[in-house]
Structure formats: C-alpha cells, structure tokens
Amino acid sequence: MSAVEVSAVQVSGVTRRFGDVVALDDVSLEVGHGELVGMLGPNGAGKSTLLSLVSGQRRPDAGVVRLHGNDPRDARARTVLGLTPQETGLPSTLRVREVVDFVGGHYPDPVPTGELLEQFGLADLGKRQTGSLSGGQKRRLAVAMSLVGRPRVVLLDEPTTGLDVSGRTALWDAIREYHAGGGTVLLTSHYLEEVQALAERVVVIDHGTVLADDSLETILSRVGVRRVQLTDAAGVRQEHLVPDSDAFVRDLVTSGTEFRDLEIRGASLEEAFGQLVDGVDGVGRPAGHEAPAEALPETTEGAVR
Amino acid sequence: MSAVASRTTSGNELDDGHTQPFLTLSWLHLKYQFLETVRIPIAVLGNVLFPSLSMFFFVVPQTTVAGNPELATTAVAALGLFAVCSASLFTYGLGVAEDRQLPFYPFLRSLPAGPGPQMVARVLNGGIFSLFGLLPLILIGWLFTAATVTPGQLLAGIGTILGVSVPFVLLGMAIGYALSAKAALPVVQIILFPLAFAGGLFLPPQMFPAWLDAISQATPTRAGRDLLVQATTGVEAYALALPVLAGWTLLFVVLAVVAYRNDEGRRFR
Numbered sequence: 001m002s003a004v005e006v007s008a009v010q011v012s013g014v015t016r017r018f019g020d021v022v023a024l025d026d027v028s029l030e031v032g033h034g035e036l037v038g039m040l041g042p043n044g045a046g047k048s049t050l051l052s053l054v055s056g057q058r059r060p061d062a063g064v065v066r067l068h069g070n071d072p073r074d075a076r077a078r079t080v081l082g083l084t085p086q087e088t089g090l091p092s093t094l095r096v097r098e099v100v101d102f103v104g105g106h107y108p109d110p111v112p113t114g115e116l117l118e119q120f121g122l123a124d125l126g127k128r129q130t131g132s133l134s135g136g137q138k139r140r141l142a143v144a145m146s147l148v149g150r151p152r153v154v155l156l157d158e159p160t161t162g163l164d165v166s167g168r169t170a171l172w173d174a175i176r177e178y179h180a181g182g183g184t185v186l187l188t189s190h191y192l193e194e195v196q197a198l199a200e201r202v203v204v205i206d207h208g209t210v211l212a213d214d215s216l217e218t219i220l221s222r223v224g225v226r227r228v229q230l231t232d233a234a235g236v237r238q239e240h241l242v243p244d245s246d247a248f249v250r251d252l253v254t255s256g257t258e259f260r261d262l263e264i265r266g267a268s269l270e271e272a273f274g275q276l277v278d279g280v281d282g283v284g285r286p287a288g289h290e291a292p293a294e295a296l297p298e299t300t301e302g303a304v305r
Numbered sequence: 306m307s308a309v310a311s312r313t314t315s316g317n318e319l320d321d322g323h324t325q326p327f328l329t330l331s332w333l334h335l336k337y338q339f340l341e342t343v344r345i346p347i348a349v350l351g352n353v354l355f356p357s358l359s360m361f362f363f364v365v366p367q368t369t370v371a372g373n374p375e376l377a378t379t380a381v382a383a384l385g386l387f388a389v390c391s392a393s394l395f396t397y398g399l400g401v402a403e404d405r406q407l408p409f410y411p412f413l414r415s416l417p418a419g420p421g422p423q424m425v426a427r428v429l430n431g432g433i434f435s436l437f438g439l440l441p442l443i444l445i446g447w448l449f450t451a452a453t454v455t456p457g458q459l460l461a462g463i464g465t466i467l468g469v470s471v472p473f474v475l476l477g478m479a480i481g482y483a484l485s486a487k488a489a490l491p492v493v494q495i496i497l498f499p500l501a502f503a504g505g506l507f508l509p510p511q512m513f514p515a516w517l518d519a520i521s522q523a524t525p526t527r528a529g530r531d532l533l534v535q536a537t538t539g540v541e542a543y544a545l546a547l548p549v550l551a552g553w554t555l556l557f558v559v560l561a562v563v564a565y566r567n568d569e570g571r572r573f574r
Contacts, residue, residue: 052411052415056414057414075417078416079417081415081417085411093340093345098337102333105329106325106333106416107417
C-alpha cells in the first residue's frame with residue numbers, strides 16, 4: 001500500500017449476495033479525505049449493505065473494502081470511524097448519558113459527554129432512558145453518537161428521516177460543521193432535499209449497482225423531475241412527470257385545455273429513478289414517463305390513468 | 306453546535322490505530338450489559354427465585370437429605386450448579402440470539418472493539434447474576450437444612466461454581482450466535498435437561514448404573530458438580546473431572562468464536 005495517497009473509503013469491485021439476492025453487484029467507490037458524499041437510492045437499493053461493509057459489519061463476497069487503507073473488519077481500523085445506529089436501535093432501558101459514555105469509551109479522545117449533549121441540545125435529557133425520547137431527540141442522539149469519538153470518517157444512514165424542519169436544519173448544521181473541520185462524510189438518504197442540502201458529490205445506487213457518480217449539479221439536472229397532477233375535462237385524474245413544470249403549465253394554460261385541481265410537486269426519488277434508468281427500473285412504473293413539455297395533456301403518452 | 310471535529314485531521318499519515326486497552330473495553334461492556342440486564346427486574350427476579358423455589362420443593366421436605374449435612378450440602382451444590390447452568394444457557398443462548406435481532410446490534414459490532422471484550426463482559430455479567438441467584442439458595446440451605454460449610458469452603462464453592470459456569474456461558478454464546486431466538490430456545494432446553502440429569506444435578510450419581518455413570522463422568526455438568534462438591538464438602542472428585550471440564554471449555558471457546566465470526570449476514574439468508 002502506498003503511503004502517499006490513501007483514500008478515506010475505498011470500495012473496489014465489491015459484490016455481496018444474500019442467498020439469491022445480489023445486494024451489491026461489482027460496486028466501486030472511492031471517497032477522498034474531507035469529501036462529503038451523498039448516497040441516493042430507493043429502499044433496498046444496496047445503500048445500507050454498502051455502509052455495513054465499510055463499517056466492517058459484513059465482509060464482501062468479492063472485492064476489497066478499505067477504511068483509511070485498512071480492512072474495516074479489523075477493530076483497529078475502526079478507531080477512525082463513527083456511525084449512526086438506526087433510530088429504532090437505541091438500547092431503550094439505558095439513559096442518554098450512559099449510551100454516549102459507552103460509545104465514547106471506545107475511542108482514545110472522546111468529546112466529553114456533557115459537551116456533546118450540549119451541542120446537540122440534549123443536555124436536559126441526559127438522565128432520561130432512550131426509550132422515552134421523541135423521534136427527533138433519538139435522531140439527534142444517533143448523530144451525536146456518531147461524532148463522540150472525533151472520527152475522521154462518519155457514516156450517516158438516513159440521519160434525519162422523520163424529523164421536522166427545524167430539527168433537520170439543526171442536524172444538517174452539525175454535519176456541515178463536522179465536515180468543515182476536515183471530516184469525511186458518507187451519508188445515505190432517500191430524500192433528494194437532504195442530499196441536495198449537504199453533499200458535494202452524489203452517488204446514485206439502485207439494484208446493487210452505481211447508476212451515477214457525479215457532482216451534485218450534474219445529478220440534480222438528471223433527476224430533477226417534477227410531478228404534475230390535474231383533473232381533465234372528463235374528470236379523469238392525470239399524472240405527468242416533466243423536467244420543467246413551469247414550461248409544462250405555461251403550455252397547458254396557453255393550449256386552453258380545461259383542467260382543475262392542479263398539483264405540482266418534486267418527483268419522489270423512485271419516480272426520478274424511472275427517468276434515470278429509463279424504463280428498466282424495478283418499481284413497477286411503465287417505461288417512458290418523460291412527457292415532453294410541449295405535449296398537451298390529452299396526447300401525453302406519460303399519462304397514468 | 307460548536308466544532309465537534311476540531312481535532313479531525315484530513316491526514317493521510319498511516320497510523321495503524323489502536324483500540325482502547327482490552328481491560329478498559331471489557332469493563333465498558335460489562336457496565337453496559339449489567340445496566341441493560343438490571344433495568345429489566347423480572348429477568349433478575351427469575352434468576353433469583355428459580356433455584357430457591359426448587360430448593361424448597363425438592364430438598365427441604367426430604368428429611369433424609371435435608372437432615373444429613375453432607376447430603377444437604379451436596380444437594381445445595383447440585384441445585385446451585387443447575388441454576389447457574391440454566392441461567393448461563395438461557396441468558397446467553399437466548400439473550401445473545403435476541404440481541405442479534407435488535408437493530409442496535411450491528412452498531413455495537415462496528416464500534417472499534419473486537420469480539421473479545423464483549424465476550425469477557427458477557428461471561429462476567431453471567432457470573433454476577435449467577436451470584437445473585439446463589440445467595441438465597443445458600444441462605445435457605447443454611448437456615449432450613451443441615452447443610453454446613455466452613456467460610457473457606459463457602460468461598461471455594463463460590464469460586465468453583467463461577468469457574469464451572471464459564472463453559473456453559475460459552476456454550477450458550479455459541480448457540481446464541483449460531484441460531485435465531487426461536488431456534489435457540491428449544492435447543493437450549495434439549496441440551497440443558499439431559500446434561501443436568503446425566504450430570505447428577507437432579508439425582509445423585511451414586512444411584513446411576515455403571516454405564517450411565519461412565520457417560521456421566523464425560524459430561525461437563527458431572528465434572529462441574531463433583532468439583533463443586535469437593536470444594537464444599539471435601540468429598541474428592543474423580544480424577545478426570547478437571548481435564549474433562551477443561552476440554553469442554555476449550556471446545557466451547559472454539560464454537561463460540563466460530564459462531565461469532567460466521568454470524569454476520571446470516572439473518573438475511
């Protein structure tokens with residue numbers, strides 16, 4: 001191994017099967033020091049499996065996984081690693097302070113528990129059993145647990161799922177701050193907004209393969225689809241996935257077509273993946289959603305129902 | 306939220322990294338496991354009550370046993386060992402299997418600590434709760450039967466029973482890491498009761514026919530029982546008791562480690 005340039009996280013040619021299911025199929029991914037990489041993909045895409053390999057919980061069937069140049073299956077390699085437990089996975093009878101002390105005790109120079117709880121707005125809850133925390137408090141505790149050991153690499157698995165806006169923003173700030181201090185972050189999400197808010201580089205995974213690995217801007221332009229719903233004159237509800245909803249609506253209005261109950265929202269990732277993988281997606285959507293902006297509702301082949 | 310990562314370096318210096326010292330980590334895991342166990346009082350209570358109740362039902366009413374110092378002490382020792390075996394096999398066989406199904410478990414395995422400290426902590430934690438179970442048993446033996454030990458014999462007995470519990474804790478862990486909780490329960494029962502019977506924990510082995518006695522002497526329960534009886538009454542154990550127990554311990558260490566290593570991902574097959 002060259003002592004010159006070792007990536008923070010290196011995954012090369014990794015395949016991992018669970019019985020007949022191929023969770024990861026020849027995946028390669030390299031994360032440099034100080035990078036903040038977002039991993040996007042629907043549930044079951046292979047994100048969590050990838051994280052479990054990087055954190056040494058599982059071993060790949062083929063390929064190599066390295067953490068700061070070392071095999072993460074070796075406990076010593078994991079002294080540079082921090083990660084979040086799943087929200088539901090906190091030991092419910094232990095107190096907040098006890099859990100943080102326990103995790104911090106594994107590291108040579110942990111953040112003092114009081115200080116950490118203060119940072120995450122949990123100072124008043126130190127004596128509470130984790131089972132009695134609200135969803136948002138559990139999320140904050142989970143992220144705090146990932147940072148208590150002053151790790152160099154942090155794996156965040158769905159860090160803000162189920163949080164309200166203010167809770168989410170506070171956690172995002174904490175993650176940004178960690179990153180600004182030179183830390184490497186690999187985070188998964190199935191929320192486009194989350195990755196959009198944090199990541200510089202985005203890796204899109206589905207069906208165990210890397211579909212795209214590029215800068216945030218490039219990926220956004222590829223998956224930035226909008227979903228437009230409306231009820232036409234005949235009372236039929238229509239749904240269109242369009243790259244530019246403004247243009248679509250402008251054309252819709254100009255065309256004079258009758259419609260009501262217009263609704264526009266960002267396409268969910270699964271819908272966006274339909275765009276990205278162009279019909280070979282596994283979410284059961286018919287191929288060819290891309291309704292051209294100039295197409296009128298009556299003639300759109302992308303109309304569903 | 307101030308800089309958590311103030312000391313983070315983006316370094317590519319290749320320091321190997323060292324985990325915290327083994328003893329520190331073992332103590333950490335012991336504290337964690339003890340708190341987790343003790344916060345569910347019914348589990349602790351069950352451990353404490355079971356041997357005491359058996360004592361009241363099966364030993365105290367039998368005056369020929371309860372009135373004879375040597376027989377009564379032997380009965381307390383045998384029941385104590387059964388309690389410890391059962392606590393070890395159930396707590397570890399079932400407890401570990403259940404833990405592995407908890408979502409916190411993968412997180413535990415990714416902390417910078419090998420399997421060693423966690424296993425040491427489990428063994429010690431098992432010992433602590435076995436002691437909780439033994440205490441009332443010893444009191445009942447003292448107050449309601451003719452069982453008698455010198456303070457030296459008592460200490461030797463407690464030390465021996467904790468030592469003897471080690472292979473059973475390891476066997477429990479091997480089962481817990483190898484099987485799901487649903488499978489672990491019947492397997493523990495299938496293993497525990499024949500072992501306890503053949504080891505003379507229910508009936509004194511003096512009542513066994515020669516062929517059964519021969520089998521009995523090869524079991525870890527019999528070896529443990531006789532060593533315990535020797536420590537508390539002075540009646541010499543058979544010569545092979547210690548090697549037999551050591552042999553089983555070694556085998557169970559290997560099984561537990563192999564089961565732990567193979568554990569990852571098994572649940573998802």
